[in-house]
Amino acid sequence: MPLQAVGRSATPPSEAERAMRQDLAAAYRLVAHYGMDDSIYTHISARVPGTEDQFLINPFGLLFKDVTASSLVKIDLEGRILDDSPYDVNPAGFTIHSAVHASRHDAACVLHTHTVAGVAVSSLACGLQPCNQWALQFHERVVYHDFEGIALEAEERERLVADLGPTARALILRNHGLVTLGRTVSEAFILMLNLERACRVQVAIQSTGQAVYPVPPEVREKTALQYESGDSVRMAGQPDPNEREWRALLQHIEPLPATSFRD
Template identity: 70%
Template sequence: MIPMHGAYAADAAGPKRSQAEIAVRCDLAAAYRLIALHGLDDSIYTHISARVPDAENQFLINPFGLLFRDVTAGSLVKIDLEGRQLEDSPHDVNPAGFTIHSAIHAARHDAACVLHTHTVAGVAVSTLEEGLLPLNQWSLLFHQRVAYHDFEGIALDLDERERLVADLGASAKVLILRNHGLLTVGRSVADAVLTMLALEKACRAQIAVLSTGRPVREIPEAIRQKTLRQLESGDGNRMKGQTDPDQRAWHAMLQRLAPAR
């Protein structure tokens, strides 16, 4: 469990919430604030959701109308796959957020967290016919592992969920929403956030290099595969005594939100 300090952990306990749910609420609220801190938010739009542990088909999502920097563990809204609110809340949820996130949580039980952004670099790459290119170390984490979903307008039609899930597939961690933005699926909140931060950097680097108009030096396929194996292993990033390679980076990220001493 992450340390329950700082404004993002406000009112995390709430009524009848398990320690596991409290921990996920704190992680998710921290994720919202970290995404804002890195400049990946879009006013009150886009969304991050997390599955409620030890509960069937329930997930947490941001209250529609709050800036990401203001989301707290207690203000997160708990809903089911039908969009019904499961706790009293003065807030509602973004309909487009419900469409996208309910689809993925229903279809992918490994999706502990789903993160969606509209950044300039992400939208720019989503409009390129070739999509994300394997041009640098960041992008190699996603080499041959990116799925694409064509733009169908604002995600308000529930029948789009079937096509979105079909395009994502059974194992992809990244979905580029054409002409729209980026989406990551994580086995934890930390996984989804760290994946998105790497994906965003890959997109920014791609747009920057393509804007020069200069010839691009491509990475040989054998090196792409080797680097992907190295990145996926997490061997260079694990903390002593920890099996999850995300914990070192996630712990460091959370210090950005810790109260000043």
């Protein structure tokens, strides 16, 4: 589907959109900081607050470490660029992210990576295994979508959405990479950080050729529920269990994208 610049608007973003842009730019820089980027490829998107058919995504051609709040591109579900941007958008990124944003209105942010460990686990017939604490966060909560080639065909969106389902927050694209969905940018990023770590540990374990010490099924589910509740990390009086870690993670970024809209 072609991405066209139509309906460009000179209307300044709302305060809610500015805040979303700042968080999304921070997520891009954090992905680069943790080595989860892939040159100019892969993508993170965030729904424009107050809309169901518009989202922000990276300008195609910038390294993740160089993405800023103001350089993010606003597009709609038809692939039309809505703001006055000199950039275009990765067509594969549009295919994946438009599919998720159109079907999962609970997902404010969608994050996709091609890391060595993530692609390795996505290429294993066994998929993600419940062999470590990070992996147990995703116990029976990760879903899979079969590889169909580079995601350039709009028809794939229907099949991807069917595999994702109505509630999953972690999706493994077979032979391809990882996707996480968050109700906030911080949730999507922290889920991806933990999913990536789970994959790295699994690859390290499998490289030893030794048997894995088993975790009983009831403990797997208990651990997943503990992660979901957020009770072990939630700040007193803070409804967002990711807030404490997100604030700490932002200290990796210099300068912080959140300091001003123009950064």
